[in-house]
């Protein structure tokens with residue numbers, strides 16, 4: 001069987017053989033052979049915008065691997081910082097490499113005092129923490145102007161370390177500010193997630209912020225959210241990165257993409273939906289309303305790529321049990337479990353291959369750990385920063401051209417300018 005497709009132009013009767021490369025058609029070949037014939041593909045439904053060796057996602061079979069390692073094994077045995085290293089370097093670190101990496105990230109957790117006092121504290125008193133994070137990321141570029149030297153690998157590495165290290169500090173700072181609490185400086189004697197929990201909640205006595213089970217659960221959630229190949233925010237990172245903007249500005253654009261409810265905001269919608277359902281008895285009626293179209297979508301169900309159980313959702317269920325043992329069960333859990341059971345036995349959902357995604361349970365865990373709902377997209381952005389940066393480095397190493405898609409123009413044809421007095 002030849003690895004090609006034959007296309008016949010019925011206007012001229014001419015046939016052209018286009019080679020298939022890695023299961024698709026290479027646009028460079030296409031452009032040569034069929035000039036001026038475009039693909040019209042809004043939302044990139046069938047377009048691979050890049051090649052990548054970072055994350056493998058097989059949505060039909062529910063498989064997710066970072067650099068070849070199954071997500072289940074990483075969630076079981078690894079830590080977020082080790083996974084961040086793996087995503088960025090392509091290999092798991094040796095103990096020496098891991099010690100250096102951990103030291104470097106820990107060393108860079110502090111933010112410039114002006115960043116906190118002049119910038120973060122300049123926001124309106126009830127500013128949304130994700131809005132603060134998006135702006136703070138862009139502002140960081142002004143603190144580290146050398147970041148513009150993106151061709152220098154040592155400088156690049158330093159900004160990567162800074163970004164991964166400072167994200168939890170900025171996130172906690174945003175939370176403390178809008179909840180009217182004093183800022184807590186990083187405590188670099190604590191591991192990554194324990195430090196974050198401390199900056200978030202110390203000294204609130206009703207929150208178990210020092211509990212290692214919660215720090216480990218957060219670490220697992222960070223591993224699960226660290227990368228997900230060409231999602232909306234990573235695509236934003238690559239598009240902005242392709243213009244050779246500095247990494248802080250590109251991360252700010254990626255975080256902006258993550259802010260939207262269709263992406264980083266879905267777990268918030270799940271919590272709101274479960275709260276609205278209110279009790280297990282209301283689940284069948286709610287499912288009926290979803291199927292009839294009057295109840296909106298079943299939040300936390302369905303995925304553009306997964307047409308099977310999201311492997312991350314399975315791991316999260318286990319993590320939820322561990323967290324609830326410490327915090328007490330989130331009262332919304334029973335509703336969520338019932339909803340999942342009803343949906344997975346309903347032809348409407350099974351025929352459309354709609355399964356729980358990562359967001360179906362993550363919000364419940366975050367809520368049980370005392371994170372306010374507004375912080376959910378911020379919690380997503382902290383680990384995803386390592387994924388964004390891995391793709392940014394890959395893009396630079398690939399020496400990619402600037403992202404610049406074509407469009408199908410559907411506006412007016414040429415017309416004459418009319419002076420304002422003559423317009424009707």
Ligand code: ACO
Nearest residue numbers: 262263266290297298299300301302303304352354357359
């Ligand atoms: N509830 C009910 N029906 C659904 C749902 C849902 N959650 N998701 C899809 N469908 C139905 C659609 O109505 C459509 O039915 P139809 O063929 O009868 O018209 C069919 O399933 C296909 O849906 P699409 O919209 O074409 O699927 P798409 O791939 O564009 O959307 C998305 C994927 C946005 C995730 C969608 O499933 C959804 O809105 N889910 C709820 C929100 C959510 O959980 N988002 C988190 C995604 S994960 C992440 O970003 C981290």
